[in-house]
Amino acid sequence: xxxxxxxxxxxxxxxxxxxxxxxxxxxxxxxxxxxxxxxxxxxxxxxxxxxxxxxxxxxxxxxxxxxxxxxxxxxxxxxxxxxxxxxxxxxxxxxxxxxxxxxxxxxxxxxxxxxxxxxxxxxxxxxxxxxxxxxxxxxxxxxxxxxxxxxxxxxxxxxxxxxxxxxxxxxxxxxxxxxxxxxxxxxxxxxxxxxxxxxxxxxxxxxxxxxxxxxxxxxxxxxxxxxxxxxxxxxxxxxxxxxxxxxxxxxxxxxxxxxxxxxxxxxxxxxxxxxxxxxxxxxxxxxxxxxxxxxxxxxxxxxxxxxxxxxxxxxxxxxxxxxxxxxxxxxxxxxxxxxxxxxxxxxxxxxxxxxxxxxxxxxxxxxxxxxxxxxxxxxxxxxxxxxxxx
Numbered sequence: 001x002x003x004x005x006x007x008x009x010x011x012x013x014x015x016x017x018x019x020x021x022x023x024x025x026x027x028x029x030x031x032x033x034x035x036x037x038x039x040x041x042x043x044x045x046x047x048x049x050x051x052x053x054x055x056x057x058x059x060x061x062x063x064x065x066x067x068x069x070x071x072x073x074x075x076x077x078x079x080x081x082x083x084x085x086x087x088x089x090x091x092x093x094x095x096x097x098x099x100x101x102x103x104x105x106x107x108x109x110x111x112x113x114x115x116x117x118x119x120x121x122x123x124x125x126x127x128x129x130x131x132x133x134x135x136x137x138x139x140x141x142x143x144x145x146x147x148x149x150x151x152x153x154x155x156x157x158x159x160x161x162x163x164x165x166x167x168x169x170x171x172x173x174x175x176x177x178x179x180x181x182x183x184x185x186x187x188x189x190x191x192x193x194x195x196x197x198x199x200x201x202x203x204x205x206x207x208x209x210x211x212x213x214x215x216x217x218x219x220x221x222x223x224x225x226x227x228x229x230x231x232x233x234x235x236x237x238x239x240x241x242x243x244x245x246x247x248x249x250x251x252x253x254x255x256x257x258x259x260x261x262x263x264x265x266x267x268x269x270x271x272x273x274x275x276x277x278x279x280x281x282x283x284x285x286x287x288x289x290x291x292x293x294x295x296x297x298x299x300x301x302x303x304x305x306x307x308x309x310x311x312x313x314x315x316x317x318x319x320x321x322x323x324x325x326x327x328x329x330x331x332x333x334x335x336x337x338x339x340x341x342x343x344x345x346x347x348x349x350x351x352x353x354x355x356x357x358x359x360x361x362x363x364x365x366x367x368x369x370x371x372x373x374x375x376x377x378x379x380x381x382x383x384x385x386x387x388x389x390x
Contacts, residue, residue: 118172120145125147196319
């Protein structure tokens, strides 16, 4: 198999104050790097699993295809599926290209999963609730990106770097299908970063403030942010179809519905999913989730209260040696993770690693993390789960 890879890995840090010329050079390098793509082929093999993508027309569905290709995921047959509503919106005979072949996008139906081994779902919670159990009963392993089954007892909620053993029994040829849930994107990004600390000394309290990109609300929200930016710069009325607030040059509380306790559903996902993934109730968690006008990578400020002392230097070394993490923590040059660093990247970027001076001794730790919401926060994590099924 031929692999052609062209990557520019440039990271120009800047000291404060920074000149406009230096900032422009830095941003140009980041844009060049993020525009790079792997030019590879997925591993089509007659002995590979038969795979279906449910929700292929969405932002995550399209990212599924890119990640499967990048990781040379083995498959013998591929099926592209979309809900009836999305198929009707597409022109007749709409096709999608994958691995050098054209595939017709088919309407998602009950018989869509006959003879399918693995289905990657990102078509919304209602679609998952209807078709996920049907697919599983047919012997298909469903990796679901919605919140439909995340807190359902008996359904594994998996971040491969964190709790892969929780789905150890889920293997092709060993089990007759089943559902595995992908956690919420903010939960994935946070827990890849903080679980190594939890394993080392224990975490008894976590407070997370998230700065969430448009991608978390889907492709239409990303398009609206782009359009609103044009509107504002041109002095035109602002287009507002997805959100009821101006998004460009603004930020606002996450658009998830509010709950009775004053937290919104996105914040409570982080609370409840973390406890399930860590298999404990002995951790106190609070979150505040904010939408910011960034295209596809989330950022999170995380404050930890530890069960025992941990020096910030030791914390940095623990994180540096952990899977799925890249450190950007250069105090001298004021150089720390940004959403642009994380965009189109597999890793979670961690920086601003420091003691919390408001907590006694070395029992408090502060982190700032960034991760690509569409990639590791959704599609990549799901494909990694699918790899564990093989």
